[in-house]
Amino acid sequence: MTDLPSNLKANALLSRWVSVAADDTLVIRSGKVELGQGIATAMAAIAAAELAVPFEKIRVENTETQVAPEEGWTAGSFSVEHGGSAMRWACAMVRELFTAAAAEALGTTPDDIVVTDGVFRRKGANEGLAYHQLRERVDLEVEATDRPAPRLIGGSADRPDLHRIDLRAKFSGPGFIQDMALPGMAYGRILRPAHPKDRLVSIDRAAVEARPGVVAVVIDGGFCGIVAERDDLAVKAVEFARKSARWERTAELPPMGEANAWMDAYEAKSATFIADEGEAAPAAFSHAARYSRPYIAHASVGPSCGVAEFDGTKMRVWSHSQGIYPLRRQIARVVGLPMEDVTVTHAHGSGCYGHNAADDVALDAALLAKALGRPVMVQWTRADELSWSPFGSPGRAAVSASVGADGMITEWTYDVWSPPHLARPGFGDGINLLAAWHLAEPHAPSPPNDAPRPQGGGDRNSVPLYKVGKRTMTHHVLPERPLHTSAMRALGAHCNVFAIESFLDELAAQAGIDPVEFRIRHLDDPRAIGVIRAAAEAAGWDPADAGGEGIGRGIGFARYKNSGAYYACVATVEVAETVRVTSVVGAVDAGFVVHRDGLLNQIEGGVIQAASWTLKEQVRWNEDGFAVRSWADYPLLTFSEMPEIRTVVVEDPSAPSLGSGECAAGPVAAAIGNAVAHALGVRVRDMPLTPERITAAINAA
Amino acid sequence: MTSSPTLETRSFSVNGRAVTVHVPEDTTLLSALRHDLDLKGTRVGCTEGYCGACTVLVDGRPVQSCNTPLWSVDGKTITTVEGLARGDVLGPVQEAFLLEQAAQCGYCTNGIIMTVTGLLSQNPPATKHEIVEVLDERHICRCGAQTRILKAIDRAIATIGGAAR
Numbered sequence A: 001m002t003d004l005p006s007n008l009k010a011n012a013l014l015s016r017w018v019s020v021a022a023d024d025t026l027v028i029r030s031g032k033v034e035l036g037q038g039i040a041t042a043m044a045a046i047a048a049a050e051l052a053v054p055f056e057k058i059r060v061e062n063t064e065t066q067v068a069p070e071e072g073w074t075a076g077s078f079s080v081e082h083g084g085s086a087m088r089w090a091c092a093m094v095r096e097l098f099t100a101a102a103a104e105a106l107g108t109t110p111d112d113i114v115v116t117d118g119v120f121r122r123k124g125a126n127e128g129l130a131y132h133q134l135r136e137r138v139d140l141e142v143e144a145t146d147r148p149a150p151r152l153i154g155g156s157a158d159r160p161d162l163h164r165i166d167l168r169a170k171f172s173g174p175g176f177i178q179d180m181a182l183p184g185m186a187y188g189r190i191l192r193p194a195h196p197k198d199r200l201v202s203i204d205r206a207a208v209e210a211r212p213g214v215v216a217v218v219i220d221g222g223f224c225g226i227v228a229e230r231d232d233l234a235v236k237a238v239e240f241a242r243k244s245a246r247w248e249r250t251a252e253l254p255p256m257g258e259a260n261a262w263m264d265a266y267e268a269k270s271a272t273f274i275a276d277e278g279e280a281a282p283a284a285f286s287h288a289a290r291y292s293r294p295y296i297a298h299a300s301v302g303p304s305c306g307v308a309e310f311d312g313t314k315m316r317v318w319s320h321s322q323g324i325y326p327l328r329r330q331i332a333r334v335v336g337l338p339m340e341d342v343t344v345t346h347a348h349g350s351g352c353y354g355h356n357a358a359d360d361v362a363l364d365a366a367l368l369a370k371a372l373g374r375p376v377m378v379q380w381t382r383a384d385e386l387s388w389s390p391f392g393s394p395g396r397a398a399v400s401a402s403v404g405a406d407g408m409i410t411e412w413t414y415d416v417w418s419p420p421h422l423a424r425p426g427f428g429d430g431i432n433l434l435a436a437w438h439l440a441e442p443h444a445p446s447p448p449n450d451a452p453r454p455q456g457g458g459d460r461n462s463v464p465l466y467k468v469g470k471r472t473m474t475h476h477v478l479p480e481r482p483l484h485t486s487a488m489r490a491l492g493a494h495c496n497v498f499a500i501e502s503f504l505d506e507l508a509a510q511a512g513i514d515p516v517e518f519r520i521r522h523l524d525d526p527r528a529i530g531v532i533r534a535a536a537e538a539a540g541w542d543p544a545d546a547g548g549e550g551i552g553r554g555i556g557f558a559r560y561k562n563s564g565a566y567y568a569c570v571a572t573v574e575v576a577e578t579v580r581v582t583s584v585v586g587a588v589d590a591g592f593v594v595h596r597d598g599l600l601n602q603i604e605g606g607v608i609q610a611a612s613w614t615l616k617e618q619v620r621w622n623e624d625g626f627a628v629r630s631w632a633d634y635p636l637l638t639f640s641e642m643p644e645i646r647t648v649v650v651e652d653p654s655a656p657s658l659g660s661g662e663c664a665a666g667p668v669a670a671a672i673g674n675a676v677a678h679a680l681g682v683r684v685r686d687m688p689l690t691p692e693r694i695t696a697a698i699n700a701a
Numbered sequence B: 001m002t003s004s005p006t007l008e009t010r011s012f013s014v015n016g017r018a019v020t021v022h023v024p025e026d027t028t029l030l031s032a033l034r035h036d037l038d039l040k041g042t043r044v045g046c047t048e049g050y051c052g053a054c055t056v057l058v059d060g061r062p063v064q065s066c067n068t069p070l071w072s073v074d075g076k077t078i079t080t081v082e083g084l085a086r087g088d089v090l091g092p093v094q095e096a097f098l099l100e101q102a103a104q105c106g107y108c109t110n111g112i113i114m115t116v117t118g119l120l121s122q123n124p125p126a127t128k129h130e131i132v133e134v135l136d137e138r139h140i141c142r143c144g145a146q147t148r149i150l151k152a153i154d155r156a157i158a159t160i161g162g163a164a165r
């Protein structure tokens, strides 16, 4: 018998997951929140299938701490894997309870009852009873048990046309946290420094208070919030306050240098985590290379936003956080309230790709609401988004390997340097919320950390799935770093897969073996081989294609976290000075597919974002502090630069669903890097692959 | 004590309705729409003229409302995303975006819908190529919904009957 999913065990009361409304809609609550990835729709599809009701009858309630099941963070591509299976089991049991109630009401036994379209009928009967007609008879205040097992129906094959449940409303009107308005709500903005090591000393407070529309200036240590009757007036008041602000520089930053050279200025904590015993087989040749990726910004289109209200006893907070439960505990500690008196409700925000500033701005709002006793909305400016939001952590990898006369890798040494990738609120004992560090009585952050392997952080996906002989692998963590880092899509996998897959191509070329063939020879896992073959076939891979003349193609592959979805792709590029990615043809194996269009949409988004990171993106600093302050400083891939994207789904309905939101990042980066090398005959090993670096590589050849 | 801002009065038409607002000087069209008229389908993005999330139509032309001062639209005709549907029937561009599921988070979408609506209703309608040039210059999508957005534009062009190329 299958075990109950852990998220359901931890939230066993069925009423937390499902309730039946009088109007015959079925209300579901998931601890997994909508981040723009379509999870609410996937949950609704799962519930509809298990409850045997039309999809339109499912209503997904916004997640609220005291009501919904506690499911930790919505992160790491676990939502469908964990949250979805818990929902599936909970709904299966609800259906069973209603079947029993229907049997009783209709004077028969449960095995004589069939349920379709949300109506329970006796076999062969036309009439029956709907969920809402039975709701008085069923007590959902009961704990889930391990039967019945879910039916596992209603997957992609059933509903290829499934549409996202939230988009119609968003395309016609309000739909995001920024659109909320509570009665009497005021608008706060925070005055933050332009250098990461600056701290606010003073402002001309009276002058700021006298600005039009300003309701309050809240100063607590180095934290300064300005609240006004209108948001635009709050923004102006902050600009005005900045003119009189005095700052204290607490430290200087090392110069950035090229390809993360600044890392040498920091002390690393090094741990060799794989050191295979024995002798490596004899080598025909050896090769070594280094790769890097810079700091990357979340850079959501909408500003980070938090709303809070405080009535003197209880506080309510609305946030687009990935983890409203941990956020609730952290906010309660900072504002000094018992946790029971704080409620956090999830509200939709602009696209979320990891631990962005959502939690930080929620605390900003909570501090101001507590100080004022009236509801406050806080939004961040673009400049603050691009400087004070946590960044995706940079990485640097050094690889060396030997290859035998048979073309098989005999020995593999890998070193990766990276600041920690995890500083979410709720990790460790400290308070991981920006404003808390600046208060007069500051809270210390938890020491930043990485998740243990196999999840890993900077070392995520650093262990190749390939057979590479005798391995020595070392992770060098840089706990001190110039800019704040935390989880961003794929974590270290973007850098590590780029490094591993680039290096494999370099080895294959020296061994004179086709890169696709070289990979397959080094793999045992049939699902890995399956997606590589499927991608190569879909892309019309031709081993004889010699590339050159600025046109090239390359392959990249990884199994995300070595335990999630398999994804391989072939990128084609045209390189003049700039790299133009013309197509990305991929294959994904994510096990059982719940919502096919949602899966494809996630992959597509992942491909485009990864191409953008790989070609263009880089957070920078200089002696004045943050050097990326507006979109002009941080260009993304544009509409005319979109590659053609095709994805083959290699579905294994008998395998459990695997998260797919992050699986494309590394393989796409590697495929582009390999395609550029194929096109030019020289390789660029540092991301982003800018025109300057392309030119430098050509000149050095 | 809160010092009240000096207010000025502006009148214009929004989605076919004549409106008058009393707003602080230098108020932008974006602020007036969202704060004073409660039309929040127009999104607040960078407020610096880069991302296009705030785009609306002024006399039929797509304009970034975050850097459009309200005085400059006195007496003009504004259309926001709330003004595209007729009853339950979405506007053709909205409908095309919905049918193509052309969004991840959907935050950038309404601005793009307004730009495409404006460009396809000019005479002659803009070509696909011209639309993409405008998107490159004035709109940002971070989620990677661009390929779907481009498909939605193809669909909109096909329904509205603009020149597809």
Ligand code: FES
Residues within 6 Å of the ligand: B043, B044, B045, B046, B047, B048, B049, B050, B051, B052, B053, B054, B055, B064, B065, B066, B067
């Ligand atoms: S909000 Fe107007 S262009 Fe970004």
Ligand code: FES
Residues within 6 Å of the ligand: A036, A301, A350, A351, B103, B104, B105, B106, B107, B108, B109, B140, B141, B142, B143, B144, B145
């Ligand atoms: S869909 Fe999220 S920014 Fe475009």
